[in-house]
Structures are given as structure tokens and as C-alpha cells.
Amino acid sequence: MIRRILSICIPLVLTVALVLSFGATAKADNVKFAIVCEISGGGAPVGKNWERGVLMAVDEINQAGGILGKKIETFTLDTKSEAPVSVAAMKKGIEQKPFVVMGTIYSSSTIVNMSILEKAGIPQFTGSEAPKITQQGNQNIFRSSYSADLSMKKVVKWLTDVHQVKKLAIIYVNNAFGKGGRDALVELLTAKGVELVSDIPTEPGQMDFTGELARAKSTDADTLFIYCHEEESGRMLPAIREMGVDKKMRIVGHTTLLTADTIRLAGKAADGVQGHVGLSPVAPPLKALADKYIAKYNEGPDHNFFKAYISTYVVKALVEEIGAFDQQKLRDKLHNHTLYVRDHPNIMMDIYYDEKGDIDRESFLVEIQDGQHVITKTIPPLEPARFKGN
Amino acid sequence: MNTVKASKVTPLRASIGWLCLLGIFVLPAFSVSSQYILYLASLTCIYTLTAAGLNLILGYAGQISLAQAAFMGIGAYTVALLSTKLSFWVALPLGGGIAFVLGLVLGFPSLKVKHHYLAMITLGFNIIVYLILMNEQEITGGSYGVFNIPRPKAGPIDFTSNESYHILIALVTCFIMLLTYWTLNSQWGRAFKGIRENELRAEMLGVSLRNYKLLAFAIGSAFAGIAGGLLAPLLGYIDPTIFNLGFSFQFLLMVIVGGSGRFEGPFIGAIIITIFPEIFRVAERLYFVIFALAAMLILIFMPKGAVTLWDWLFQTITGREAPKLTK
Amino acid sequence: MILQLFIKGLSLGAVYALIAIGFSLLWQTSRTINFAQGEFVTLPAFLMVLLALVFKIPFALALILTIIISGLLLGYLMNRVLDRPLIEKGVLPLVVATIALGFMIRDSLIISWTPEALYFPSLVPKKPLHLGDATFSAVDLWNIFVATLIISGLHLFVKRTKTGKALQAVSQNRDVANILGINASKMILLAFLINAVIAGFSSILIAPIYMVKYDMGVELGLKAFYAAIIGGFNQTRGALLGGLLVGLIETFTAAYISTHYKGAFVLIVLMVVIVFKPEGLLGEKELYEYR
Structure with a gap:
């Protein structure tokens, strides 16, 4: 008899649990921001910074009274750094009807989940840099950093003008992020007459780089460009020193090679590496914010923290300019639009969004010394005319 | 406890059972307002397949395969690349067919070797398929994957x-499950079971081990191919990373946890891995640890899998033993 | 350049060989194909970080503690809880159980600690050394040295001591060993302990190069698996040869043939070996069939 009761009760409890878990609703006068990012998997350090960026901005905004009097509520969904999981997470996320979605960062994820949000009409702020994302006519997606093809313009100018690079070797991670950046860079460089002497793909999460580095070292390249994720970069840099690759050629990179996380893993081996970064914790506009992060988390922030923080304030700035929580108006307004620090102090640097959702602003050339960024040059926006309101 | 009557x-009864199952599979399309739950239901079907x-391969022919993800990939890429050029209705069976042929080829070593060797060969096959999908960019789109995979239409019906x-x-x-059911209850299915229980005896009774093992391998692979072909339009895009080794491991766990060699096993396993995490949302992060x-x-x-629980549930509710779906 | 790649490949291969030896030892004695072998390396690495870097226990003490804990956890406990109940049920349930164990260890580490990679200091300086035009580091030599030491130690133990010979007897034929009065289950426990301890040591060799991360074991476990099969599943020297071969093949093919298909070459060698010489390059045909 007990068994029979049990056997009826168990399915009943399961059903009730199922119903309850969908019953949760939010307070009516709050507005929801969804954070969908790489909490676990290969992108974990990136996702952590991204989430913290949104949360810190939201805390500040809520303490200052919210946006148009409404408090922001956030919820986070993990993509496990895998594209199919990110699709599921997005589908799950839009059911809570957020006003905007912050994320994802991994390009391979963003490329496939952006259409879900486009259909749902929920504006998306992505941390991805693969050029393809904004080349598909999606009017719903906005970047928080340079698209790789735009930043590579700056990189190429720097490599050819300052370093007079003639022969280049490139090691990249073979996914949408790495391949996207590699394709953009190679196209621009060959147009400038630079010879690509070695073109080496690596796997995401790869452990050993001996063969790849030996290949690069055996060429007569004068510069080695590395475009991998933080974790692989952190493993590769010590191997580069051990194998003496840096004695033969200049080691340069873009953003991921120079983040706090890469430096943490590579230690001293990161010193001397040069590269182009969109956002640096030692840049004057960002210094105070970086210090706040360090005080709170006891470690250094990376660019994804700033990207997420700034994007959250961009949403606030826009909603206040529009005067209502209107997703369609937000989309329309943000295209071909410049936001100035003098109007919105927390966006940290003047920022321009073009008709595709790509951004333009100042960026920096840095060199790593003693585990810290040292800014060697501030590079103006690609088209300074966009900031003429200043 | 007194003896329990077995349900015949x-x-x-079989027809009613099948209609119920069809109902369970199709129901979410009409009853669930949440697109996410619907997506999970679709995934459950594909995983079940x-x-x-x-x-x-495992339960009836006693072989191990760690290449199900690769065969899914083969089916998925066939549909993704050919459904715009030919038609989904051609590409889907073709994907299954290619998986079948490759399954036959991969099955050959399985006649010769056992256990860890077969695990290794199929695992290696999975990795090699992954590498080919990743690196033959002109055909497969490489690491970018394939986008905008259309969903099929059949005349006036739009899917x-x-x-x-x-x-x-x-x-x-x-x-496909119905076909399998029918096959397993034919003479043929009994031969399968004979292999698993006692190879020597099966051989002595005149069952050609070689052909049956090969066929089991190939048919099992073809299932994965068709499942992959269904997955591609569901997601709308595919890339090689989906069809990695970890995915194959998951299927192995699914079958064993569900109950290998039992017809209901895979279905139970698939539900445990897709739907249960949603029911126990509180333990979401812990879910995979709990599952393992x-x-x-x-x-x-x-040792017979979670299907034992089903048997028990059936028996306590109806007072009869759960029906044996395959002989 | 060839010398440089050779040393690097050997250093990598030596670590693979270490992991592979424990792997084939488990197979020989208990017919356990340990798909969680990689996690047997991951867990001690995290333990080392916890003890040496978080609790700041002196390095040598932390090392001893790590070896003891992983011996207890991955050797004793695994043997008692997982292996004993499943050992008589055939090869497959154990395979699946170890796959599940691997999943469990990885996800537990993510949840209880971090999904990120952690820095691990090297015992020996990473300063480049030069030999002709080859540049490598002391870490490489250290890895080769330690691996050789452990492997020859194990070899001597198996060939020269009474316990070692009993272990060998069990791995050749469990039933006959039982008849001869050898306590087979004790020997299997011993094999599990040896495996856990060796995996613990190899994690300390590999962690400074690979960083400590929850999924660091996935690739390592696979490589060890390849190595064990290529070299011969039933021989200690087989695992050694297999490990070194895998390390060298990987390094040289990536450098000279293709980085795209880096992972495929080892697999092709592996498949050729399985089809044409299933007992492995140095292995002996197994006469005794387990169910």
C-alpha cells in the first residue's frame, strides 16, 4: 500500500515542481537585464569579468535611483562557452522578457544566438569581435568593443608604420573569433604588401604548442602575431620564451594576448609583449574604475569588465535620452549615434555606434612591463569626424 | 509477495501503447507555451533516436561505440549542405545512408577486436571526423560552421x-522506433539478443555473427545520422564543436543509465538528461554532478538501468508486471 | 631544430608514459579501462594548488600530503567503492562508471572551485638552456629524469620483489594466481594505489606547463590511452615506448607536416596498430580471456 501511495506521490511532486519553477514572476515596476555569458567552460574568465561589469554598473545605477525611477533586476544564464547551450540559454532568457540582453562574448555563440533575440525584439549588447556578426544586417545587435576588422585596421597601420613589418607569422585559434580576426588581418596586411610566411591554427583549449612554435620559429618572419584566447595565450607565452622564439622575432597581439588573465597565467613570460587593446585598466579614463574593481575583487579587471560596464551605462544613457523603455526606439536611436562623456560620465570614453552596430572610439597601444600595461600611444578613433560634437 | 501477472x-495493446508514445512525443507542440521547453522536447526526441x-549496438549486439556524435555530425552536415541544393527529404535519408555505409566500414574492425580496442577505434573515428569538419573549410565551412539551415516544406505543409x-x-x-520494435521482435532481433548473451552458442545455432554485428553497427550509426539530420534545421546552424567526443560519451551514459538492451532504455535516458535538469532547477549547477x-x-x-524504476512503478500502479517489449 | 623538437617531444612523452603505465596496470590486474585517468591527474594538481598556494604549506609537505590524499581517494576509495562491486560484471559497466566519474570530478571542480585555469609554479627554473641551435628548458630535462626514475623504480619493484611478482602473476592470470594462494583483490588494490600515486607525480610534472584546470585531464587521459595501446596494454615497457612515441609523433607532425591535422596522425598510428598488431608494439598476446 505504501508503495502504491509513493508511486502516485512521486510523479505528483515532480509535476508540481515543474509548474512552480515556471510560476516565478518579477516585481512589476522593475526592469530586467539578462546576462547571458560564459560562466563555465573555456570562456570562464571572460564571462566572469563580463558579469561583474554589468552587476557593478547595475548596483551603481540602482543606488542612484535606477533608470527613469525603475530599479534594474538582473539574472544570469550560463552558456558553458558552447554555441548550442547559448541557444538554449537565450530561449530560456527571453521567456523572462528582459529589456536588453548583455552577452554573449564568444563569437561562435553570438553568431548563432543573435537571431533569436532579433526575432524576439530584445536589443543585444555583445562582447564578440568577429566581423561576421555585424555583417548580416541584424539591426538588433550592438558591440561593446571594436569589430576585429576595424581594430585590425589600427593594428596593421601600427605594424607597418612603426615596426616596418615585412614578413609575418600568425598563430590563431581556429574558431569564429580567431579565424575572423586572422582573416581580417591577413587581408589588410597582404594589401599592404606584407608577406604571410606562416599561418598556424590551434585548437581552443590546446595544451601544448611545441610543434606550432617550432614551425613559426623555423620561418624567417620578423613578427609573430598571436590571436588566441586568454588561457591558450597564457600557456603559449612561457613556451615562446623557453624555445627562444622571442629572440628571433617580435611577439605582438591584439587584446586577448594582453589581458590581466593572460598575464596572470604567463607570469614573467608576458613581459615585453606589445599589442593593441581597445580598453586598458591603466588608461586615464578607466583608471579609477579599475581601482574600484581591484578594491572589490582583489584582482585586476580585463577589457570585458569595462565593455559590460560601459554597455550597461549606454543602455541607461539611451533610455534617458528617449525618455521611455522602448526597445524599438532604442534600436533606432543608437544607430549612427555618438554618446559623449560630458553628457554621460559613466560611459568613460566618447563612443560612436554606426549603422550596423559597430563602434568607434579611441584605443591604445600597450606594452607589458612587470606584469602591467604601459600605454605607449593613444590611437584616435578611425573617423574622428564622428566625434565633432565635442 | 504473491506472484505478479505479466502484462501480455x-x-x-501494442498499438495503443504506440499511439500513447506518439502522443507523448507530439504533445509538447500543442500544450507548451514556452519555446524553451518545446526546444527541450525536440532535443529529447533527437537524443532518444x-x-x-x-x-x-551496445544493448543488443554487445559492441561499444564512441562515435555516435560523429555520425550525428555526418547526418547534420549532409542536411545542412544539401537541403538547399537538393531537398531536405532527399538529404535526410541520404545522411542516414552515408552514416550507414560508414558504420559498416567502421564496424569491420569490430569483428576482430573487443572492448578497449573498439572503444579506441570509434573514439578515434569521432576525433578524425571532427578534424575533417573543422579543417575542410571549402566544403564544411570550417570553424565558422554552416548558417541559415532552412526547415523543410512538404507541398502545402510548412515545417x-x-x-x-x-x-x-x-x-x-x-x-523509426516502430521499425526497430518490429525488427527486434522478428527473427532477426532474436539473433541480436543471442549474440549478446552468448556469442559461441549463437554461432553454433547458425547465426552469422559477422553479418549481424556489422548490421547492428551500421543501423545504429544510421539512426545517429538521421538524428543529426533532424538536429541541423532545429538549431538552424551547425559547427564542428557540437559533435565532439564529450557528446558521444553522453550518449553512452544515456543508454547505460536508461537501461541498455531494453527498448524503453534510451527514451528514459534521454529524458533524464534533458528534462530532469529543468524540473530540479534549484540544483541546476549541481545537476551534472548528481547525474554522474x-x-x-x-x-x-x-545493473539493468533506470528502466528498473519504470518496471517497479508500472507494477505498483497496475499490479501487473511491465510488458516485455522485445523478446 | 630537430634536436629541440626531440627533447620537447621526449619530455611530453615521458609524462604521457607515466600516466599510461598506471592505466595499463589497472587493465592488467582488474580489467578496468579507466576513462577517468586524466582526472586522476587533475585532482592532485588542484590539491597541490590548494595546499601549497592557498594554505601555504611548505612545498615538500604539500607534495607528500597530496600523494597520500590522492592515493586514498583515487586509489583506495575508487577500488573499494567502484571497482569491487563492478569488477565481476564485465568490462563495459566499469568503462561507463569511469566515464561518469570523470564527468563528476570535472564538474565538482567547476562548482566547488573554479572553471578558470590556475597558475602553478615550476619546481625547476624555466630559464632557456642552449645546446647547439636547440633551445629548451630545464623543465624538459627534469620531466624526462623524474619519469625515468619512477618507471625504472616500478620496473624493479615488479621484477625483483615478491609482492611485485605476485602483482605480475595476478595481471597475467587472475584465476591461476588465486589458486597459487595470491590474494588477488589485495593485489588489485595495490595496483590502484600505485596508479594513483604515479598519476599524482605526473600531475606535478605537467601542471607548470599546462596550468591547473578542471579539464586538463581530458587530453592527458586520451594521450595516455593512445600510448598504452600503441605500446602494448600488458607491458610496462610498452607504456613507456608508447608514451614517448605519442609525444614525438605529435611534436614532429605539428612542426613538419600539418598543424590542422595534428591530432589525426597519432590516431592513424593507433588504428594501424590496433588492426595489425592489436597486442601493441611490445605487447604479448593475451591468452587469458576475461568475460
Whole structure:
């Protein structure tokens, strides 16, 4: 008899649990921001910074009274750094009807989940840099950093003008992020007459780089460009020193090679590496914010923290300019639009969004010394005319 | 406890059972307002199909395969690349067919070697398929993957919406499961079972081990191919990373946890891995740890899999023994 | 350049060989194909970080503690809880159980600690050394040295001591060993302990190069698996040869043939070996069939 009761009760409890878990609703006068990012998997350090960026901005905004009097509520969904999981997470996320979605960062994820949000009409702020994302006519997606093809313009100018690079070797991670950046860079460089002497793909999460580095070292390249994720970069840099690759050629990179996380893993081996970064914790506009992060988390922030923080304030700035929580108006307004620090102090640097959702602003050339960024040059926006309101 | 009557599987009861199953598969398309839950239901069907294929290989023919993800990839890429050029209705069976042929080829070593060697060969096959998908960019799109995979149309019927596409998936899954059911209850299926229980005896009774093992392998692989072909339009895009080794491991766990060699096993396994995490949302992050732990406990205490629980549930509710779906 | 790649490949291969030896030892004695072998390396690495870097226990003490804990956890406990109940049920349930165990260890580490990679200091300086035009580091030599030491130690133990010979007897034929009065289950426990301890040591060799991360074991476990099969599943020297071969093949093919298909070459060698010489390059045909 007990068994029979049990056997009826168990399915009943399961059903009730199922119903309850969908019953949760939010307070009516709050507005929801969804954070969908790489909490676990290969992108974990990136996702952590991204989430913290949104949360810190939201805390500040809520303490200052919210946006148009409404408090922001956030919820986070993990993509496990895998594209199919990110699709599921997005589908799950839009059911809570957020006003905007912050994320994802991994390009391979963003490329496939952006259409879900486009259909749902929920504006998306992505941390991805693969050029393809904004080349598909999606009017719903906005970047928080340079698209790789735009930043590579700056990189190429720097490599050819300052370093007079003639022969280049490139090691990249073979996914949408790495391949996207590699394709953009190679196209621009060959147009400038630079010879690509070695073109080496690596796997995401790869452990050993001996063969790849030996290949690069055996060429007569004068510069080695590395475009991998933080974790692989952190493993590769010590191997580069051990194998003496840096004695033969200049080691340069873009953003991921120079983040706090890469430096943490590579230690001293990161010193001397040069590269182009969109956002640096030692840049004057960002210094105070970086210090706040360090005080709170006891470690250094990376660019994804700033990207997420700034994007959250961009949403606030826009909603206040529009005067209502209107997703369609937000989309329309943000295209071909410049936001100035003098109007919105927390966006940290003047920022321009073009008709595709790509951004333009100042960026920096840095060199790593003693585990810290040292800014060697501030590079103006690609088209300074966009900031003429200043 | 007094003896329990066994439920007999009469043709009528079997038909009713199948209609119920079809209902369970199709129901979410009409009843669930949440697109996310619908998506999970679609995934469950696809996983069931793949796991059922592995169940043929593992549960009925006693072989191990760690290449189900690769065969899914083969089916998925066939549909993704050919459904715009030919038609989904051609590409889907073609994907299954290619998987079948490759399954035959991969099955050959399985005649010669056992256990870890076969695990290794299939695992290696999975990695090599992954590398080819990743690096033959001109054909497969490489690491970018394939985008905008259209959902099929059949004359006036359009399977573009999530609901209608789910019905299509459910129908295909049910149809294939029905075929399997019918096959396993034929002479042929008994031969399969004979192999698993005693190779020597089966051989002495005149069962050609060689052909049956090969066929089991190939058919099981073809299931995965078709499941992959259904997955591609569901996601709308595919890239090689989906079809990695970890995915193959998951199917193995699914079949074993569900109950290998039992017809209902793969279905139960697929539900445990897709739907249960949603029910126990509180423990979401812990879910996979719990699942792995449960898998180990099931292996130790319930060697026949979670299907044992189903049997018990059936018996306590109806007072009869759960029907034996395959002989 | 060839010398440089050779040393690097050997250093990598030596670590693979270490992991592979424990792997084939488990197979020989208990017919356990340990798909969680990689996690047997991951867990001690995290333990080392916890003890040496978080609790700041002196390095040598932390090392001893790590070896003891992983011996207890991955050797004793695994043997008692997982292996004993499943050992009589055939090869497959154990395979699946170890796969599940691997999943469990990885996800537990993510949840209880971090999904990120952690820095691990090297015992020996990473300063480049030069030999002709080859540049490598002391870490490489250290890895080769330690691996050789452990492997020859194990070899001597198996060939020269009474316990070692009993272990060998069990791995050749469990039933006959039982008849001869050898306590087979004790020997299997011993094999599990040896495996856990060796995996613990190899994690300390590999962690400074690979960083400590929850999924660091996935690739390592696979490589060890390849190595064990290529070299011969039933021989200690087989695992050694297999490990070194895998390390060298990987390094040289990536450098000279293709980085795209880096992972495929080892697999092709592996498949050729399985089809044409299933007992492995140095292995002996197994006469005794387990169910």
C-alpha cells in the first residue's frame, strides 16, 4: 500500500515542481537585464569579468535611483562557452522578457544566438569581435568593443608604420573569433604588401604548442602575431620564451594576448609583449574604475569588465535620452549615434555606434612591463569626424 | 509477495501503447507555451533516436561505440549542405545512408577486436571526423560552421515554425522506433539478443555473427545520422564543436543509465538528461554532478538501468508486471 | 631544430608514459579501462594548488600530503567503492562508471572551485638552456629524469620483489594466481594505489606547463590511452615506448607536416596498430580471456 501511495506521490511532486519553477514572476515596476555569458567552460574568465561589469554598473545605477525611477533586476544564464547551450540559454532568457540582453562574448555563440533575440525584439549588447556578426544586417545587435576588422585596421597601420613589418607569422585559434580576426588581418596586411610566411591554427583549449612554435620559429618572419584566447595565450607565452622564439622575432597581439588573465597565467613570460587593446585598466579614463574593481575583487579587471560596464551605462544613457523603455526606439536611436562623456560620465570614453552596430572610439597601444600595461600611444578613433560634437 | 501477472503484449495493446508514445512525443507542440521547453522536447526526441541507435549496438549486439556524435555530425552536415541544393527529404535519408555505409566500414574492425580496442577505434573515428569538419573549410565551412539551415516544406505543409518542426521530429522518431520494435521482435532481433548473451552458442545455432554485428553497427550509426539530420534545421546552424567526443560519451551514459538492451532504455535516458535538469532547477549547477553520481549508483545497484524504476512503478500502479517489449 | 623538437617531444612523452603505465596496470590486474585517468591527474594538481598556494604549506609537505590524499581517494576509495562491486560484471559497466566519474570530478571542480585555469609554479627554473641551435628548458630535462626514475623504480619493484611478482602473476592470470594462494583483490588494490600515486607525480610534472584546470585531464587521459595501446596494454615497457612515441609523433607532425591535422596522425598510428598488431608494439598476446 505504501508503495502504491509513493508511486502516485512521486510523479505528483515532480509535476508540481515543474509548474512552480515556471510560476516565478518579477516585481512589476522593475526592469530586467539578462546576462547571458560564459560562466563555465573555456570562456570562464571572460564571462566572469563580463558579469561583474554589468552587476557593478547595475548596483551603481540602482543606488542612484535606477533608470527613469525603475530599479534594474538582473539574472544570469550560463552558456558553458558552447554555441548550442547559448541557444538554449537565450530561449530560456527571453521567456523572462528582459529589456536588453548583455552577452554573449564568444563569437561562435553570438553568431548563432543573435537571431533569436532579433526575432524576439530584445536589443543585444555583445562582447564578440568577429566581423561576421555585424555583417548580416541584424539591426538588433550592438558591440561593446571594436569589430576585429576595424581594430585590425589600427593594428596593421601600427605594424607597418612603426615596426616596418615585412614578413609575418600568425598563430590563431581556429574558431569564429580567431579565424575572423586572422582573416581580417591577413587581408589588410597582404594589401599592404606584407608577406604571410606562416599561418598556424590551434585548437581552443590546446595544451601544448611545441610543434606550432617550432614551425613559426623555423620561418624567417620578423613578427609573430598571436590571436588566441586568454588561457591558450597564457600557456603559449612561457613556451615562446623557453624555445627562444622571442629572440628571433617580435611577439605582438591584439587584446586577448594582453589581458590581466593572460598575464596572470604567463607570469614573467608576458613581459615585453606589445599589442593593441581597445580598453586598458591603466588608461586615464578607466583608471579609477579599475581601482574600484581591484578594491572589490582583489584582482585586476580585463577589457570585458569595462565593455559590460560601459554597455550597461549606454543602455541607461539611451533610455534617458528617449525618455521611455522602448526597445524599438532604442534600436533606432543608437544607430549612427555618438554618446559623449560630458553628457554621460559613466560611459568613460566618447563612443560612436554606426549603422550596423559597430563602434568607434579611441584605443591604445600597450606594452607589458612587470606584469602591467604601459600605454605607449593613444590611437584616435578611425573617423574622428564622428566625434565633432565635442 | 504473491506472484505478479505479466502484462501480455497483444497487437491491440501494442498499438495503443504506440499511439500513447506518439502522443507523448507530439504533445509538447500543442500544450507548451514556452519555446524553451518545446526546444527541450525536440532535443529529447533527437537524443532518444541517437541513443536508440547506440542501444542496438551496445544493448543488443554487445559492441561499444564512441562515435555516435560523429555520425550525428555526418547526418547534420549532409542536411545542412544539401537541403538547399537538393531537398531536405532527399538529404535526410541520404545522411542516414552515408552514416550507414560508414558504420559498416567502421564496424569491420569490430569483428576482430573487443572492448578497449573498439572503444579506441570509434573514439578515434569521432576525433578524425571532427578534424575533417573543422579543417575542410571549402566544403564544411570550417570553424565558422554552416548558417541559415532552412526547415523543410512538404507541398502545402510548412515545417518552419518550432511547433510544426517538433511534430516532424516526433513523427520521424516514432516511425523509426516502430521499425526497430518490429525488427527486434522478428527473427532477426532474436539473433541480436543471442549474440549478446552468448556469442559461441549463437554461432553454433547458425547465426552469422559477422553479418549481424556489422548490421547492428551500421543501423545504429544510421539512426545517429538521421538524428543529426533532424538536429541541423532545429538549431538552424551547425559547427564542428557540437559533435565532439564529450557528446558521444553522453550518449553512452544515456543508454547505460536508461537501461541498455531494453527498448524503453534510451527514451528514459534521454529524458533524464534533458528534462530532469529543468524540473530540479534549484540544483541546476549541481545537476551534472548528481547525474554522474546517479549513473555510478545505478551501475552498482541497478545493473539493468533506470528502466528498473519504470518496471517497479508500472507494477505498483497496475499490479501487473511491465510488458516485455522485445523478446 | 630537430634536436629541440626531440627533447620537447621526449619530455611530453615521458609524462604521457607515466600516466599510461598506471592505466595499463589497472587493465592488467582488474580489467578496468579507466576513462577517468586524466582526472586522476587533475585532482592532485588542484590539491597541490590548494595546499601549497592557498594554505601555504611548505612545498615538500604539500607534495607528500597530496600523494597520500590522492592515493586514498583515487586509489583506495575508487577500488573499494567502484571497482569491487563492478569488477565481476564485465568490462563495459566499469568503462561507463569511469566515464561518469570523470564527468563528476570535472564538474565538482567547476562548482566547488573554479572553471578558470590556475597558475602553478615550476619546481625547476624555466630559464632557456642552449645546446647547439636547440633551445629548451630545464623543465624538459627534469620531466624526462623524474619519469625515468619512477618507471625504472616500478620496473624493479615488479621484477625483483615478491609482492611485485605476485602483482605480475595476478595481471597475467587472475584465476591461476588465486589458486597459487595470491590474494588477488589485495593485489588489485595495490595496483590502484600505485596508479594513483604515479598519476599524482605526473600531475606535478605537467601542471607548470599546462596550468591547473578542471579539464586538463581530458587530453592527458586520451594521450595516455593512445600510448598504452600503441605500446602494448600488458607491458610496462610498452607504456613507456608508447608514451614517448605519442609525444614525438605529435611534436614532429605539428612542426613538419600539418598543424590542422595534428591530432589525426597519432590516431592513424593507433588504428594501424590496433588492426595489425592489436597486442601493441611490445605487447604479448593475451591468452587469458576475461568475460
